Every structure is written in C-alpha cells, then in structure tokens.
Amino acid sequence: MTPADLSLTVLHAVRRAVDDGALRVDVPPRVKVERTRPGGVGEYASSVALTLARPAGRTPLDVAGILRERLRDVSGLRRVEITGPGFLNFTLREDADADLVREILAAGTSYGHGTDLAGTVVLLAGTTAPRDALVTETLARLLRSQGADVEIGRYGEWLHVHPGEYDPSYGEDVLRWAFLRAAPHDRPLDPAPLLVPHERNPLFRVRYAYSRTRRLLVNARQLGFSPEPGDCDGAALLGLLRDHPSALLAAARHRAPDRVARHLEAVADALLAFQHTVLPLGDEKPSAAHRSRLALAEAAGTVLAGGLSALGISAPDRI
Template sequence: MTPADLSLTVLHAVRRAVDDGALRVDVPPRVKVERTRPGGVGEYASSVALSLARPAGRTPLDVAGILRERLQDVSGLRRVEITGPGFLNFTLRGDADTDLVREVLAAGTAYGHGTDLAGTFVPLAATTAPRDALVTETFARLLRSQGADVEIGRYGEWLHVHPGEYDPSYGDDVLRWAFLRAAPHDRPLDLAPLLVPHERNPLFRVRYAYSRTRQLLVNARQLGFAPELGEPGEFGDHAAPLLGALRDHPSALLAAARRRAPDRVARHLEAVADALLAFQHTVLPLGDEKPSAAHRSRLALAEAAGTVLAGGLSALGISAPDRI
C-alpha cells in the first residue's frame, strides 16, 4: 500500500462515515498522509480528524474513533491507532512490503504514474531561456505522468540557444541535473563537482546506485539464482528505509507535477539511492553461504529500487547507465 493508496483509503473512510450519518461534514477533496515523525507510532499518520472536528461539531478524538472503526478491516493495514489529540497512525501489514515490490516490478518505470490530474489541461508558454525551457519540458513530462493534458510551445534545442553560455562538454545529463536539482528560484548547481565520480556528487550517487542494482542481478545469475518474492519479512530489518523510499515515489512525482518542482524528484532519487546503497550488502550470499529465499526476495527489492531510479531519472530526461 503506497501513501497515495493509504490517502484514498482514509478518504473512503471519511466518505462512508458521512454517508451513514456518523459525520456531518463536507467530504474533503483529499486526505494528507505523512510518514510518522521520530518518536511517533506506526509508519504513517494523518491529522484529518483534527481538521474535520470543528465542522463536524465533534472532538478530534471522536472523529478519529469514527474513522478508526471504518479502517479496522482494511487489507494492507495491520493496526490503526489514535495518538495525541486525535492523530490517526497506521502500521502496514507485513505482506504490504511484498505487494509494494510486486507492484513496482509490474509497473516498471511507469511506477508512480497516475490519474490524479486527469481532465486537467495545462498550456505552457514557450521560452528560449535555457533553464526555463528545460524546467518547462520536464514539468510537462511530470504533468503527463499524472494524467494531465499538456500543450507546450516549440522552443528548439535548448542546449544551443546561447552558444558559449554553457560548455557542451559537460554533457546533457550533467546540465540537466544542475538545472533541475536546484529549486526553480535558486541558482543552478555548480557544474564542475557534478563531473567528479565521488559519493559527494549526488548525480553520480544516484546513477551509481542504479548501476549497482544491475550488477547485483548479474552477480546473482552467476551464483545461480534470480529475484523471487517469498514470505513477508524476508527483506530483513535493514530494508525499511528502502521500502519507505519506494513507497513514497508516487507522492514525489505527484507533488513535483502539482508544484512545478522537478527538484523534488531529484531529492527523492537521492533518498532512494542512499537507501539502496545501505541495503545492497544484504542482497548476495557471503562466503560459502548458499542463496536462500531471503536472498531472492532482497534481490527483487533491489531490482525494484533500480526500476524506481531509472523511472525517476527518465522523468528528468537523464540517462541511467547499466555500468558506471
């Protein structure tokens, strides 16, 4: 269950409560669900009960209790708890992690694409300023990934609009990351550090993480096994940050499309890459250890991470090399 799925699930609970008369409020267009903050309970939380309490004429705890009743038997949720003045806290079922990896692998690089903006028409003006043209092009790609209909003016090859302003030897991928990783109102990143193959280089780290997922698949084949999802819990304790990052990918794409902020995608890819690089050491057997069901499941998770990295880089117009 992704955050978008959970948001819809909570929204449906609100709608059911209104339909059966337990709550007298206007159903909100969407419900915000966030990762639980340090010290919180569960994996995700929502303050929807607090926002509905006043218009419903009830206390936040009352509203939270009403919604909790309608969320108790939802598949994919292990526990729904109420904390503080009325926050709803969610713990996902163990098999939700397996379902997530299966969903990513089935969708491929289209994982995270959706229909939230279906029926929306967005006309975008043409521009000849290199960075503006690139942001507009990427913004259009993100909007389309969420179902919007986009019309964009023609502006030619952005790399050649101002010859000499940007050295073409830096390469399209480096220029794109420099322009898109910085927030639109900030200066582009310095180009020179992005050419250095070092862990402090975020572009290198993201592309290297993707190449590691490809190499893990090659190494596994040499050891005689392939990715295969097994029983819940086989990913291991170190997998939680990576699973959380994959689960957040649809929300990152949607937020980037809504806010015209490709930098959100770039920052999210860094989080996925960091989580994958920390997890990768658990994927292959060590020494004389034989490949197990857990190794096959972890390899599937690593493959899913590579899929998300490739899809996110593609959304920014950046290549994902198998070897780096």
C-alpha cells in the first residue's frame, strides 16, 4: 500500500463515518498522510482527526476512535493506533493489494455482503407505484445482503404497470437503471439515452467495463497466461474495490440504491482507464506484473457484476 493508497483509504473511512451518521462534517477533498517522524509509532501518520474535530463538535480523540473503527478491517493495515491528542498511526501489511484481490475472487459476486445489520428487522410497505415497487424490491435485496431480516408488503409487478412514458419495450435493465440511478427524491432518468451504446451512457459504461474484463481473460489465455494476485499499480481502482462493501452497506442503511449505481460508475471508469496496462504490448512477454494486473481486472469485473446483480441488472459477457 503506497502513501497515495493509504490517503484514499483514510478518506474512505471519513466518508463512511459521514455516511452512517457517526460524523457530521463535510468530507475533505483529500487526507494527508506522512511518514512517521523518528521515535513515532508505525510507518505513517495522519492528523485528520484533529482537523475534523472542531467542525464535528467532537474531541480529536473521539474522531480518531471513530475512524480507527472503520479502518480496523482494512486488508492493507496490520495495525492502527492513536497517539497524542488524536493522531492516527498506521503499520502496513505486506501483500495487502494481493490479499484484497484474493478476497474478492474468493467471495465472487457476494463480495461486500456482510452481517452489519444482522438482528435488524425492516418492514417495507407494499406499493403498486412502478418506481416505488422497484425501489422496495431492490432495497430488500440490499438489506438482506447486509444481514437484515426484511418483510415486504404485497406489491404489483412493477414492469407491467408503467405509465406511457416508461414503455416496457425499453427493456427491464434500462428501466431499472433509469429508476434506481436517480436519488429517490429526484425524477427518474430518461430511459431513451440509456439505449445508446456510447461512453456518455453510464449504464453502457458499467456493462461494457464488465465485458472488457471477460475479454481480457480470454485474450490472456490465448497469450498463455492467467491471473495471479500480486503487487501492482492501479491505486485508484484498488481503492474503489476496497470501498465496495461500505457502498453496499451505506445504500442499505440510507435506503438509497443510487449509491450503488454511482459507485459502479466510478469502478467502471477506473477500470476502463486501467485496462490498457493489462496485456503485453508488441513483442513484450507476459510477466508477473501482467498476471497481477489481470487478477485486479478480474476482481473489478466481479465487483461490477455483483453490484449490477444487487440492482437486478444483468452483466453480459459481450456487449
């Protein structure tokens, strides 16, 4: 884990704390981490808790404790300690990025499912309003993925009760994205542009990015190599994959499926930027770096497929 990775990881912890209501502050654009000074604890340190304490109305030690709880299970960190008035100190683990990729590939599309809401019973009202019925169905899936028990009132077949502007001929995947990508209090997206296979179409980008990971695996086999998790570049993509469980949990807690859709767009964009480094170029021979990049791309595809599944949307191998 590089300092840039660690900075993103701490920033994600701040965002999670804000998302679940533990901190009430504006999320800073970046978090500074520095090498620990001689005689200090760990390898890196951050004063972010001291910076956030006053706007949060908490003591720096309180803020540091909240962030440490959200950093405790990060695969790249061996230890997180609090020193002085509220400094966070980090001791890193070796092979952290490879461990994350292994974890995702082992879990498959269930990566990010958890038990944070175990023991919670959620009652969702039934409805025949098309969008409300779809959101209810999706929220039930998200809540169950986090361990909640969900009871749902009886509701209609949402796909067959659309008003005229939502002609079912658009297709279920397009209508789902149009309804779920917009925040619940906003108007649904216009489904017509979602049919166009263009980079400005977010649904196309997400599904295309997934299909690219499948094609990369095929091309790699033709070149005689296979994915093998290891150290590699791709900090932005790794950070987003690491944040996938918290995106699912926040979507469930806040009853906001649009958070999952936005997260998938970010993963897709990072993957599409990263994909060009995966395969050897020209006469270049496959190396350990190519194998680890391929494993990272496969893990990103797994996250995209799992996120689309959470929204009830298909992930085609070819598009």
